[in-house]
Amino acid sequence: MSDISRRHFVKLLGASGATSLLSLTGCASQPTQSTSTTAATTPAATPSPAPAVVPRAAPKVVIIGGGFGGATCAKYLRVYDSSIEVTLIEPNATYTTCPGSNWVIGGMRKMEDLAQNYNALRSKHGVNVVQDRVTSINADKRTVTLSGGRVLPYDKLVVSPGIDFRWNAIEGYDEAASQLIPHAWKAGAQTTLLIKQLQAMPDGGKFIMSTPPMPFRCPPGPPERVSMVAHYLKTNKPRSKILVLDSKENFSKQDLFVDAWNQLYPGMIEYVPLSRDGKVVRLDPKTRTLYTEQGTAHKGDVINIVPAQRAGDIAIASGLAKDGWCPVDHQTFESTMVPNVHVIGDSSSAGPIPKSGHMANNIGKMAAASIASAFRGGKRPPSSLVNTCYSLVAPDYGISIAAVYRLDEKGQIAGVKGAGGVSPKDAASVFRVQEARFAQGWWSSIVDDTFA
Amino acid sequence: MQYKSLNKSLGMGALCLAALASWGAVAQAQEITRGAIIATTCYTCHGTKGNSPGAIPSINDISPDRMKRTLMEFRDGTRASTVMGRHASGYTDDEIAEVAQFFGNLQKQGK
Numbered sequence: 001m002s003d004i005s006r007r008h009f010v011k012l013l014g015a016s017g018a019t020s021l022l023s024l025t026g027c028a029s030q031p032t033q034s035t036s037t038t039a040a041t042t043p044a045a046t047p048s049p050a051p052a053v054v055p056r057a058a059p060k061v062v063i064i065g066g067g068f069g070g071a072t073c074a075k076y077l078r079v080y081d082s083s084i085e086v087t088l089i090e091p092n093a094t095y096t097t098c099p100g101s102n103w104v105i106g107g108m109r110k111m112e113d114l115a116q117n118y119n120a121l122r123s124k125h126g127v128n129v130v131q132d133r134v135t136s137i138n139a140d141k142r143t144v145t146l147s148g149g150r151v152l153p154y155d156k157l158v159v160s161p162g163i164d165f166r167w168n169a170i171e172g173y174d175e176a177a178s179q180l181i182p183h184a185w186k187a188g189a190q191t192t193l194l195i196k197q198l199q200a201m202p203d204g205g206k207f208i209m210s211t212p213p214m215p216f217r218c219p220p221g222p223p224e225r226v227s228m229v230a231h232y233l234k235t236n237k238p239r240s241k242i243l244v245l246d247s248k249e250n251f252s253k254q255d256l257f258v259d260a261w262n263q264l265y266p267g268m269i270e271y272v273p274l275s276r277d278g279k280v281v282r283l284d285p286k287t288r289t290l291y292t293e294q295g296t297a298h299k300g301d302v303i304n305i306v307p308a309q310r311a312g313d314i315a316i317a318s319g320l321a322k323d324g325w326c327p328v329d330h331q332t333f334e335s336t337m338v339p340n341v342h343v344i345g346d347s348s349s350a351g352p353i354p355k356s357g358h359m360a361n362n363i364g365k366m367a368a369a370s371i372a373s374a375f376r377g378g379k380r381p382p383s384s385l386v387n388t389c390y391s392l393v394a395p396d397y398g399i400s401i402a403a404v405y406r407l408d409e410k411g412q413i414a415g416v417k418g419a420g421g422v423s424p425k426d427a428a429s430v431f432r433v434q435e436a437r438f439a440q441g442w443w444s445s446i447v448d449d450t451f452a
Numbered sequence: 453m454q455y456k457s458l459n460k461s462l463g464m465g466a467l468c469l470a471a472l473a474s475w476g477a478v479a480q481a482q483e484i485t486r487g488a489i490i491a492t493t494c495y496t497c498h499g500t501k502g503n504s505p506g507a508i509p510s511i512n513d514i515s516p517d518r519m520k521r522t523l524m525e526f527r528d529g530t531r532a533s534t535v536m537g538r539h540a541s542g543y544t545d546d547e548i549a550e551v552a553q554f555f556g557n558l559q560k561q562g563k
Contacts, residue, residue, distance in 0.1 A: 076492070079482065080481070080482050080484060081481040081482070082481075083481065358496055361496050362492075362493050362496060365489075365492045365493070366489070369484050369488075369489060369492075372481070372484065373484060376481065380484040380489070381484065381485060381486035381489055382486070382489075383489065384486075384489050384490045384493050384547075385493065386493040386494075386496070386539065386542070388496075388497060388535065388539075400534070400535050402535055402538040402539055404539060404541070404542025404543070406542075416541070416542040418541050419538060419539065419541035419542035420538050420539075420541075420542070421538050423534070423535075431534060434534050435534050435535075437507045438507055438508055438534060438535070440506065440507060441497075441504070441506035441507030441508035442496075442497055442506075442508060443506070444504075444505045444506030444507070444508075445495075445496065445497050445498060445499045445504055445505060445506055445508055446496050446497070448499055448500065448505045448506075449495045449496055449499060449500045452500070
């Protein structure tokens with residue numbers, strides 16, 4: 001050890017999280033030479049035996065929300081450094097994946113297939129999973145308060161609450177109305193409600209979907225849902241029709257979806273963009289009628305409103321959001337508004353990246369890497385982020401959109417030029433079949449990577 | 453530098469390490485390289501550590517040379533793919549080499 005400088009030695013010990021332990025035992029400070037000259041009464045300085053070692057408190061991370069962002073972050077914090085104590089707070093006992101819920105609507109899966117538990121996070125990764133809800137964050141004291149009154153301290157907090165809805169952005173569409181007219185943009189009871197309504201719809205009925213302005217969770221989600229409803233209707237109620245009322249001018253993978261719809265569901269689907277009066281401004285839930293900006297009335301047998309969205313309630317209530325979404329550092333995902341709080345997943349806003357489960361999983365890993373490195377007093381290499389959104393237009397017809405991101409010279413996330421893009425336009429049907437298989441493989445992999 | 457006191461502080465450092473080892477509390481901490489950062493983004497589709505549970509192929513049993521070659525072939529289009537061409541285009545030669553090496557190291561560590 002003699003050729004290691006003291007500073008380097010301390011740095012090595014710092015890498016194993018032991019530096020403050022050193023300071024407790026007096027190792028961190030340079031012992032001073034005795035300057036006394038009365039040798040008889042003042043013994044030469046000798047190292048005292050190390051006092052009883054008191055373990056320093058392990059660094060604590062609290063994570064709010066156990067979806068693709070929060071659960072991934074919890075797992076990867078423990079993978080990167082098992083000295084970190086991780087507590088994950090999630091109100092639901094199981095997590096029903098929203099990705100794949102359209103496939104249940106299409107009759108390809110069952111709702112229970114989507115349910116994820118927290119057993120592996122607890123037993124394999126040592127995450128303390130608490131089934132509860134956070135009611136407030138005290139950023140000065142670095143604590144969170146749970147609904148039962150329990151107060152948990154943190155060194156770093158990760159907020160990953162997903163989305164909540166801008167109720168009454170469409171007049172008449174509030175939370176109560178969603179029990180009659182589902183959004184099914186959080187999977188579970190809402191999805192089941194929509195499925196029941198579709199099952200009760202007579203042949204020849206009309207399914208209307210109203211879609212929101214950007215940004216929102218899962219841009220290709222609405223046309224995938226349209227596709228899965230079309231598949232269900234074609235099989236069971238072939239005289240039925242689908243109307244899509246969009247508050248935007250176009251949608252993700254539009255050319256691919258429209259080509260496929262023309263092949264698979266000719267004459268069934270009508271899409272109305274913003275410029276052709278697609279924007280819905282009012283709902284009458286009693287008559288199941290939607291009214292557009294120009295006053296056109298559309299009555300449906302089954303209506304699915306995907307409302308305008310914003311960051312999760314706890315993020316908004318805790319002063320983490322600006323204009324409804326949470327601005328963050330693009331490398332660490334630390335909030336630019338509240339220190340020591342990281343916001344990840346759908347609630348965060350970081351340049352061009354979309355809101356998706358895939359993105360939340362990646363961001364969870366980047367935040368975990370930053371936090372683990374910060375606890376060791378260092379930084380980590382620049383982020384890499386990837387998104388892949390698979391959509392099933394039919395059980396054997398899959399399409400995808402990919403993107404690769406890195407940080408630019410200003411530390412901002414930017415798409416890598418020449419990378420990413422959508423599936424090819426005129427691909428052979430074997431290509432579509434393969435992507436349909438990979439779509440389902442993607443679901444299996446991300447669920448495993450996040451929860452297992 | 454005061455040589456004698458350096459020896460003393462190193463001596464106390466050795467005592468500290470021994471003390472740490474004796475209650476077995478040295479934490480498991482991974483080094484986070486650029487290769488590791490990129491590799492974790494591969495896991496989302498290919499499974500954690502490249503061990504896939506579903507239809508997307510596993511990538512945890514490919515030699516670094518073969519992985520490097522394959523990614524470059526996806527990138528320049530000489531190898532057909534559904535989506536990998538669009539992903540591999542996102543990385544430089546160095547990054548491809550780093551991530552291939554990272555997966556190779558995982559295999560060596562028996563993970």
